[in-house]
Amino acid sequence: MSQRSKLAKEIHILEEEIKLLEIKRSRSQASLIEALISRRDPDPTDAEFFRMFTAEIEVKRENLQTLTRQLEKLI
Amino acid sequence: MKQKLRTSSGIVILLALLGIVCLSLGMFFTVFGITYAEEAGSDTTDPSAPVLPPYDSESEPNALWLVSSNGTDFAPLNDGGTFKYLYIDVTGNGNIVVKQSNAGEHNQYVFFDGNAATEYTVKLNPDYVYEGNKLGDTYNLDDADYSDSNKGVGEKELSLDVHTTVTVQAKASSTDTLTLSKTWTIATLSNGITSSIVDGSNFAFGDSHRGTSLSAPEQGNIVVYDIAGTTNVHFAVKYEGSLATYFLDATANSDGILEVVGNPIDVSAIPSDSNYFRQQMKTLRAGDYVMTVTTSAAVSENVYYASSVDTFGFKVSSIALCDGDALANGFAYQLPENSDKVYNGTIYNTPEITLTYNGITLVQNVDYVLTTDMIDVCDNANIVITGSGNAIEGTYTIENAFSITPAANGWAAIPNIMRWQYGSFNKQVNLLTADAEFGKNELYFSIYAEGNDTAWPGLEKIYLDSEGFVNEAQESILKVLPAGNYRLSATVDGNANYDDLSGEITFQVFKGINSWDAGEIPSIKPWFKGRYDAEINAINAKAKFGTAQVVIRNAVTKEVVYATDIYGKEITNALATAGVGTYEFTATVVGTDNYDKLSTTFNFEISRKGLPVWAVVLIVAGALGLVALVFGILHQKGVLQMLTGKVIIAMRTRANVDATIAAVRANRVAREAEASIAAAKAREAEEAKQKESK
Numbered sequence: 001m002s003q004r005s006k007l008a009k010e011i012h013i014l015e016e017e018i019k020l021l022e023i024k025r026s027r028s029q030a031s032l033i034e035a036l037i038s039r040r041d042p043d044p045t046d047a048e049f050f051r052m053f054t055a056e057i058e059v060k061r062e063n064l065q066t067l068t069r070q071l072e073k074l075i
Numbered sequence: 076m077k078q079k080l081r082t083s084s085g086i087v088i089l090l091a092l093l094g095i096v097c098l099s100l101g102m103f104f105t106v107f108g109i110t111y112a113e114e115a116g117s118d119t120t121d122p123s124a125p126v127l128p129p130y131d132s133e134s135e136p137n138a139l140w141l142v143s144s145n146g147t148d149f150a151p152l153n154d155g156g157t158f159k160y161l162y163i164d165v166t167g168n169g170n171i172v173v174k175q176s177n178a179g180e181h182n183q184y185v186f187f188d189g190n191a192a193t194e195y196t197v198k199l200n201p202d203y204v205y206e207g208n209k210l211g212d213t214y215n216l217d218d219a220d221y222s223d224s225n226k227g228v229g230e231k232e233l234s235l236d237v238h239t240t241v242t243v244q245a246k247a248s249s250t251d252t253l254t255l256s257k258t259w260t261i262a263t264l265s266n267g268i269t270s271s272i273v274d275g276s277n278f279a280f281g282d283s284h285r286g287t288s289l290s291a292p293e294q295g296n297i298v299v300y301d302i303a304g305t306t307n308v309h310f311a312v313k314y315e316g317s318l319a320t321y322f323l324d325a326t327a328n329s330d331g332i333l334e335v336v337g338n339p340i341d342v343s344a345i346p347s348d349s350n351y352f353r354q355q356m357k358t359l360r361a362g363d364y365v366m367t368v369t370t371s372a373a374v375s376e377n378v379y380y381a382s383s384v385d386t387f388g389f390k391v392s393s394i395a396l397c398d399g400d401a402l403a404n405g406f407a408y409q410l411p412e413n414s415d416k417v418y419n420g421t422i423y424n425t426p427e428i429t430l431t432y433n434g435i436t437l438v439q440n441v442d443y444v445l446t447t448d449m450i451d452v453c454d455n456a457n458i459v460i461t462g463s464g465n466a467i468e469g470t471y472t473i474e475n476a477f478s479i480t481p482a483a484n485g486w487a488a489i490p491n492i493m494r495w496q497y498g499s500f501n502k503q504v505n506l507l508t509a510d511a512e513f514g515k516n517e518l519y520f521s522i523y524a525e526g527n528d529t530a531w532p533g534l535e536k537i538y539l540d541s542e543g544f545v546n547e548a549q550e551s552i553l554k555v556l557p558a559g560n561y562r563l564s565a566t567v568d569g570n571a572n573y574d575d576l577s578g579e580i581t582f583q584v585f586k587g588i589n590s591w592d593a594g595e596i597p598s599i600k601p602w603f604k605g606r607y608d609a610e611i612n613a614i615n616a617k618a619k620f621g622t623a624q625v626v627i628r629n630a631v632t633k634e635v636v637y638a639t640d641i642y643g644k645e646i647t648n649a650l651a652t653a654g655v656g657t658y659e660f661t662a663t664v665v666g667t668d669n670y671d672k673l674s675t676t677f678n679f680e681i682s683r684k685g686l687p688v689w690a691v692v693l694i695v696a697g698a699l700g701l702v703a704l705v706f707g708i709l710h711q712k713g714v715l716q717m718l719t720g721k722v723i724i725a726m727r728t729r730a731n732v733d734a735t736i737a738a739v740r741a742n743r744v745a746r747e748a749e750a751s752i753a754a755a756k757a758r759e760a761e762e763a764k765q766k767e768s769k
Contacts, residue, residue: 005732009735012728012734075740
């Protein structure tokens with residue numbers, strides 16, 4: 001497999017993983033927003049999940065950008 | 076007042092009359108070709124023109140012009156005093172006319188000795204032809220030179236103080252010594268060859284140049300061409316009453332027309348007693364001709380002659396070689412000193428004679444052909460002269476003209492034979508060749524084995540057929556001629572006309588290269604045990620040379636089940652009862668002096684009897700059912716679906732990869748486009764700012 005196809009495949013996988021993580025993060029995000037508009041303290045577990053998913057998404061986005069730049073150089 | 080008017084009128088009339096007189100005088104001089112220049116002191120002539128010696132009437136000859144009655148001996152015009160009062164007028168196209176000035180009229184001719192029948196030639200005195208001023212140039216005759224000569228003679232009205240300009244132009248050289256008579260006559264060929272030629276009276280010219288009558292044109296070009304356009308022609312126009320003959324050469328132009336080219340031949344260069352023209356016309360072949368006489372425009376004694384073309388045809392007929400049995404008058408022949416000929420077997424074997432007609436040497440193979448009716452050796456051979464028809468016709472035989480002696484025979488092509496390998500002689504390829512100068516049809520070949528003086532049986536005399544091949548019977552002998560060395564002898568038996576001739580070469584019949592016949596290379600069709608059929612399972616083994624010995628034996632036990640001897644005779648055959656197993660087939664041809672040995676070995680199988688058809692069908696059907704069962708189980712267990720899903724996933728992955736690459740490329744292009752737009756906008760803004768600042 002060529003380097004270009006390999007990068008494209010990894011990018012596609014990262015995009016799919018980011019989408020999945022965003023979906024997972026949306027659950028805790030919804031709980032946090034509800035607590036916010038209800039003027040009550042958010043559930044610490046939801047907050048922890050939100051932070052964890054967000055951090056993981058950030059890492060993968062950075063990785064995605066790196067791979068995208070590499071692919072741009074090849075095409 | 077009236078007196079003044081009358082005086083004025085008288086002056087005007089006087090001036091008018093004076094003008095008329097002057098005009099009349101001017102016209103008078105102009106009519107007679109005399110041009111008066113301005114008076115002395117206002118000369119407009121070229122100052123670089125040569126200054127002629129002053130005229131001295133006491134110490135002649137300082138004459139500018141010379142005159143001759145015979146074209147050779149020229150004397151000054153004023154010689155003898157008779158011509159003292161002459162002047163030169165030049166008219167028209169340069170023909171010089173001598174006139175006397177005191178004759179009352181300018182156009183009256185002068186004849187120096189008073190004989191009107193004699194004409195004179197006038198030319199410029201070469202003593203006064205200066206370098207660079209020759210005939211064709213313009214000379215200024217100084218008026219002072221002629222002042223005395225004009226005084227006291229008839230032309231008193233001529234001023235002595237004028238310059239007379241004389242333009243002298245050279246005549247064509249051909250006219251210098253040629254004067255034509257009233258009638259042009261084509262020279263008649265009295266020798267009979269061109270007896271049908273007609274006189275050219277249809278292109279007569281005007282009166283001859285005699286007395287004061289008008290002269291004829293003085294030059295003419297003549298063209299003769301052959302209708303068939305095949306030959307050069309020479310011809311002449313003869314001046315009636317004169318022996319002078321005027322010659323022109325003619326050669327064919329690109330259209331096949333014979334035109335006069337080059338300068339006419341000066342008749343003075345030809346001996347007076349020769350008849351050059353007639354000699355040339357005699358060479359014309361029989362045929363129709365057209366002669367065209369073209370006369371160039373000419374001027375003579377103030378008379379202009381337009382050019383003209385006259386054409387007439389004439390025929391040149393062949394002349395008969397014989398008058399009865401005798402040679403016709405005019406013909407003569409001469410045999411060479413040694414007229415004997417060596418036999419050459421043709422009718423053209425004759426000595427070359429010299430045949431003439433009225434002194435004209437005729438050309439062999441053009442005007443006539445020589446043959447003989449005695450081909451063989453003899454002492455009294457005849458020469459037959461046959462006219463070719465385009466000059467002479469008929470046949471004349473010179474009897475007992477020469478002897479024919481025997482010829483020494485020789486080879487035109489030495490004997491040879493194309494070699495071959497044993498058994499492959501082909502009469503159309505392996506040619507026997509030889510060519511004798513004489514006796515070609517009696518030529519025969521013989522073939523001897525090396526060291527043997529007796530010819531090979533059947534090959535004692537080999538005559539080639541009309542196509543140069545040996546006959547079939549001898550071809551069959553040559554095909555089986557053993558390999559080895561031989562002699563080929565070629566012989567022509569001599570006779571009275573030529574000698575015996577023989578020659579020989581050695582040649583070799585090469586050893587043959589053996590091989591199996593293409594259709595019968597060693598082979599045998601295998602069979603199932605107990606099903607041997609002698610026809611179906613036939614044994615093939617046939618060599619190009621020799622007989623194949625075939626041996627079939629069991630490859631393991633070496634038991635021989637079939638064998639033939641070296642002559643192909645079957646000595647063992649147990650093929651029908653041979654058991655199952657592998658057998659070795661060997662075919663061998665023993666080599667000889669004539670061809671190489673040959674051997675081939677291969678194995679074949681005798682198998683057990685095969686399964687019946689129904690069993691084979693059952694086995695195949697069972698196999699197909701087993702395969703279907705396996706696929707059904709795989710489908711049932713979802714293995715096929717899984718494999719199919721993997722394929723689909725791989726295809727999707729590939730599509731995703733392509734889509735990702737496309738998206739990345741599109742994003743990059745979009746960014747570059749945005750950057751370009753931003754840069755453009757920045758430039759526009761910068762430019763707008765600069766405009767405002769200005």
